[in-house]
Amino acid sequence: MEQTLWGLPDPDTQPEFYTGVPSKRLVAFFIDSVIIVVLCVLALPFTAFLGLFFFPLMYVVIGFAYRTVMLARNSATLGMSAMSIEVRDGQGRTLDLPMAVMHTGAYSALVISIFFQIGSIVLMLSTPRAQGLHDYVLGTAVINRAA
8 A cells, every 4th residue: 555655745754744634624524514505505496495305415416526526626625725735646646537536436435334434533543644544545645735
């Protein structure tokens, strides 16, 4: 696994790229959740308010689209940008569309189980690169943006 991450900053020699990342990810998650709810509310009139009956599904679909588009364009969602963090692949590059889809899909799959979420949190708090379970599997990492 370590060989696939050769393009990411080394947490031993450049720890500033990973300092505070887990707490910033948590705040970014809440910011993005609010943004997704607002997008869903804005979409309700376009569903003739029938979206109220399937609001959780609408939240999942709009959330998936929002995260994928934002990661593909900026390698960060609006919440992540507000917290000055971004996702990078194992070679240190920003995410392209296929990788953004895989990252969002893996994240979405992990959200369905509290056990996966706990495992992801434990990994974020215990691994040198503060990677969640989906980051670890995909070889990605969330880092602080360079000044």
